[in-house]
Amino acid sequence: MQSRRLKDKVCYNYCMSYINVYIEHNSLALNTTFTYACDQKVEVGCRVRVPFGAQDLIGFVESVDVLPKVKNIKSVLEVLDTKPLLNEELMTLAHTISQNYVCSVISVLKTMLPPALRPSSIEHKIVYEDWAVLNDETVALTPKQKEAFASIRDQLPMKASILRKKISLSRPLFEKGVLSLEKRVKESVVPMEEIEDSSFVLTEEQQAAIENIEKGKNTVYLLHGVTGSGKTEVFLQLAKKVLSEGKQVLFLVPEIGLTPMMIQRVKARFQTKIAIYHSSLNAQEKYEQYQLVKENKVSIVVGTRSSVFMPFSNLGLILMDEEHDSSYKQDSMPRYHTRDIVMERAKFHHCKVVLSSATPSLDSYARAYKGVYQLVTLTKRISLQMPKIHLVDMKTEQVENGLSFSLINAIQQALAKHQQVILLLNRRGYLPVVKCTQCEETFTCPDCGIALTYHKKEDLLMCHCCGRVFYFDHTCPKCHSHSFYRLGMGTEKLEENLQNMFPKAYIVRMDADSTRKKNAHAKLLKEFEEKGDILVGTQMVAKGLDYQRVSVVGILQADASLARIDYQSAETAYSMLEQASGRCGRGQIEGNVYIQTFEPDHYVMRSVIQHDYFSFFSKEMKYRHLGMYPPYVYLCTVIYQDKKEENALQTAQEAKAYLSDLKVLGPISISMRQQKARVRLVIKSKDKELLTQRVWQLVHHHMRLKTTVKQDINMYPFGLEE
Template sequence: MRIAKVWIEHPVLQLDQVFSYDALQLPAEKGKRVSVDFNGRQIVGFVDAVTEVDDGQPETQVNGRPLKPLLSVLDENALITPELFELAKWMAEDTLSPVISCFQAMLPSKLKPKSSNQKIKMEQIAVYVGEHPLLTPRQKEVLGWLRTEGPTVLAQWRKQSPAITRTLEKLGCVRLDSRTVKAREEQVGQAEAFLPLNADQKRVVQEIQTSTQDVILLHGVTGSGKTEVYLHLARQVLDAGQQVLILVPEISLTPQMVARVKGRFQNDVAIYHSALNNQQKYEQYCRVFEKQASIVVGTRSAVFMPFDHLGLIILDEEHDSSYKQDSLPQYHCRDIAIHRARHFGCKVILGSATPSLESYARALKGVYGLAELKERVNRQLPVCTVVDMKNQNRAQSGILSDVLRQKIADRIKRGEQAILLLNRRGYSPLIKCGQCGETLQCPHCDVALSYHKSIQKMKCHLCGSEFPLVTVCPKCGSRTFAAPGYGTQKLEEEVARLFPQARVLRMDADTTSRKEAHQKLLEQFGRHEADILVGTQMIAKGLDFPQVTLVGILNADAGTARPDFRSVEMTFDLIMQAAGRSGRSQTPGEVVIQAFDPNHFAVVAGSRQDYQSFFYQEMQYRHLGGYPPYTYLIALTFSDVRPDRPKQSAQDVAQALRQSSLFKVLGPSDLFKLQDRYRSRLVLKGKNLDQMKAALAQVLQEYRRQRSQAHLSIDVNPLILE
């Protein structure tokens, strides 16, 4: 008897185990999806293993009854390679997540183990079978065309001659078949030449190639030519017959990176990111699986592409929080990349001008290798001016300081471009009654609603809910509502008013919601169809526009007010990365930083492009507070629609965890309501992460058996503690 051990798709965490089914004579094997009967429901799972046992053995029965049979096998070939299969199990253990959730995270939507399985797009094709003795010369000519072309889409085959093609099909010379739709790749022209490396870049390439470390941090100032280093390293790996993975943190960075990679490597490139539709993701996944592409460029989820001879992994802007998944399983892309690299015996390059404190500390300790590019290719950093906004007369100057307004005017006059960064979208961050001070809040989340003037609506930036604009205060009945503060919409309006001759583009979550909107906006700006680009943090990183000679950073120190231990680090990163967009070509660049606390060390270090001084000062605060990288954290968030349940569940788990003296248990702390769910959080803090995870895993076994408990989300090494 053949028994299939199956991981099933089920939301209940206590079912995080394999279940046995009779495989019958079905072609079940490890990594294939199967349909099974579970408690009267037909659901989908992944086969973990298939074993042969003698009939009548204990494992052939459950509670004295024969095993249920598999209903069907859904895949012709195993979807997940053996390496990815083991990766899923490791990831489940590392993130304390169900194994099935890790399988779901790995696959494109059309291949995920969902019971409501999406259909894969198919197309009819004509396939050459063989000659026939009675064919006319014209029929032989048409049949010869198909033999040369190979399997051809039916519509293209019919174009050769509708009558003849049908005759050839009837004679058995041609067979009609179906296949999954293949990705139609844009044909790239002649390959671009590789740019010669300067002395610093050559040194870094040599250091990386000869390093005995598997993970190497490439710390290079903005504009130092890190991307060119990546491309030269990739060429050497591809020439050796291996594959390359290049990861970028956000979709906004993908178009420029794709253009540069495709320019060098042409059609050997697969693209994978969240802006692709489900069919496109499936097609790109298949291109890698079928070895039709050797280099992949993508965002976080591209780390799971089905490679079989990977030779290099590159994480560009490795510090970026977008590399951390914020839903189950809450993995960090860097950890997955390093784990996969160990399997393939290849190197991981972590590149950034502002490395995460953890990565830089590991590099200084020798855990990672360290290669540095300390100067820009053009040998000139932008000149930074910090403006104290407390001394500005807002009634006269408005959102932009006098200094920034004058410099924008100069750029427009000279035919150059400017970027204005404001990390807050919408028109205004809140709507407030001028009479009683009432602030309108989202009924589903405990946060203020933002005003979006372009659509005359109020939006919640957490749950995405939209509401009609309220003009009468629900508390006092007055009509004195005001929209204090400003976001990118108001900034765009102000810039258009001050510079009516300028062409302005805005790039934020509102203007990039449509497919390919990121790419279109960046291409417009790159063609100089706009003089000023206004946007949120998505325009602060990785972008390279030679005509940009001015960057304005507004409310630069706003992030330091967030009650999170990484808030200062993220503020510094944003300032330094945004400043790095200016003066990347031969024309000198300038940066204007508007701040209400211009003496804050994050602002000062950012304005000087001085990573080292910021690192050592921030590390002192981390050490005093006992925060990462000096300790490890695990965040446990309990949520429920009932207000009392999350805190009670958190208290129960905290009591069980406090029996261990190996780490601290902080909380429970009440968090703001989110999407109609009340929340409470525990934080585990200690120096031995493995001990913390082992103790927590033991407690969770009992917790998950109790059905009346609140929903629990676990984040190992959280990047943000709101």
């Protein structure tokens, strides 16, 4: 008996191995692996449940068969996966992102996976359903059972719920073993209307662009084409060639609003099932789309930022539309830029990348200018006519309800001809500021300290920074008056004004409020296409939309972006104005754009009116060089947050002293969050590796201080918070 026990113990020790695990917490203080004993088979890339302090947490296996460095090692409680969730490429990529963006590895791993598979104790259950499958058709059946079985034989496998509706004798077929039940992941249908592929004849420029990219030896190409020049058609032609070689293609778009149109174009062209991946899908839908790629059931993926992490096995081409867009930069840990991840994946798969935009980012165009990327240009529109730009000087123009008389007349003429109008106002809500006329009190967010926006439809106040919503009883909390200024205007008020001015017009509003519901983007765009007269919206209506009947575009408060104290303000303004201008005159109808501005002589406005990107690029690069901003240097912002501003300020000053070998701007106080003061440093360096190294050292230095002041790192920020 004793011999038997000894033998069992030896066998147990033989089966035991040690693994290194990243636990689910994102904190940089826990950005290391922890060793656990495991008596089950497990591979790198699998999830495990482990004890950590007084909690049971989910971890991600980073390595197996390691040598333990300490005694009294805890054991794994449960192995959750039999096969790795991430392959070697993605595991290596996670470490690269962690190093380059100064973030935890586990935060990257979570970002890479759909919610249902993330290493997190917050469980997103995968929904399964029963399917009837053929088990043994040689089993003896009664005549009626044979007849019932014959009626569904060729339709197997099928959902069990559908089978029961088709035949009343389904139960005996299961009991006798003719059929058996099989659990399958429930398929969530992502609705998208099928459209016919449009006929096309490639222009000489398009043909030349396609040949340059297909025959070129470069990895990265910047496709700079004016709005309406047919960049999407170039994408489709390039994709067709790669797909014919049996490889996969990734179509990236910056926002959900652009996804429906790209999906329609891709589906219409290739007539095949594609994977769709973006933030409006629920956990089950994301899991399903992820599995389609992992199981090689699709060769085409269309998606937003997060789709860059899809588990491709044979990626042949990456197409990044509107590459300049700020939506490609993640605004929470890990704060990666999609373009950087694209380059890493292209390097691994040895595939080409095409970045496309009518207004390329200065960073990308500078690389193309220097020959790092290959520049490919489309200088002419398919319709051969660019829209006419009218700069409306708001210092001299007559105005009614925020609209200049010039724009009002243009809208009237367009509606009379049954043409369509797009109006851009990059501010949602009804009133941007609610201020008492008696005591001048302004309603502000207690968490962020910024003005609350009034939303008339819901009759509430909302913070557009943190999203908090407040009840509004139309009473001033300070003097108890009921009189407020009606200054300023958001898209909701603009919609109301337009309906009063043009009562017969069918108006569609598209902003973050009207697109909250599932598939709202696609529904609103279809509504405007089929019966809309005027489309009112924020910057989401400024790009990607292609409607032949749009003859007028109006841009209100065009100077708003220029007023921001940010080194990227001019670039942001130019991009939005040029992109919005390109929404009209895309067919046979002449397009007219009315830009309402108080600064008609600003170089951004002059470049837009001439559709001259290079003029803007040259001018703006001079300012960037003088101020030593990207692309001449690399930036990092570090924000310190605490309940007491003096604590945050002191910690920031100490950090600046620690980084005395680098150029550091600040510290400066910026808007608070969660009722905590925030202080910002801006770090500059021409040496990217040095910047990364010193920021990591700053992180570890901050940990040693054991302070309650929170430190927040953003490598290569897309603009500066105010």
